[in-house]
Amino acid sequence: MSFWQVMMFTIPALVVLLSVWIVMHKLFKNEEEKRLWELKRASQKEISPTRLRAYERLALVLERTQPEALIMGLSERLEASGESLSGLTIMRMQQELLRTVRLEFDHNLSQQIYVSDETWSKIIGARDEMAAFISAMALQLPKESTAMDYAKVLMTAYRSNGETPHQIAMEALKDEARGLL
Secondary structure: OOHHHHHHHHHHHHHHHHHHHHHHHHHHHHHHHHHHHHHHHHHHHHHHHHHHHHHHHHHHHHHHOOHHHHHHHHHHHHHHOOOOHHHOOHHHHHHHHHHHHHHHHHHOHHHHHHOOHHHHHHHHHHHHHHHHHHHHHHHHOOOOOOHHHHHHHHHHHHHOOOOOHHHHHHHHHHHHHHOOO
16 A cells, blocks of 8 residues: 555545534534523523612612601601600711611621622712711701701701712612613
């Protein structure tokens, strides 16, 4: 058998072997991509509802930490313990409002893993701005002011501030949640 005869059988065999390898490689690659896509789709079915619940919880936190909701919640807690809002000093009311803001956010800290860093920063900004606002309003009142005066000033000043950090954070949260749907 001559060299050329061996080559006549070897070259076609190599071409067939290479063709089979290419086809098998593409087949395995497509199967792997299909498996990953199905796995991602299955995990989305589980993650999407969890993320939506996180968005709902964070929206609730933003709603609960606005002045009107904070004051109403404090009033209800005081009434349940036999006290009233009018019996508080401004300093104690300020402390209770700040405590409520801190607790609301601390209770929902784990929700940050479900939102983007940008949205989470806006939510934290809303918390920090509210704490600063509560403190600043307490300092602006005359010494003879009552807790009821403080409550009125908080609600009025907050509403007149234009777009609030809470509204900005809520819009970011809504936009992100809409992206899931």
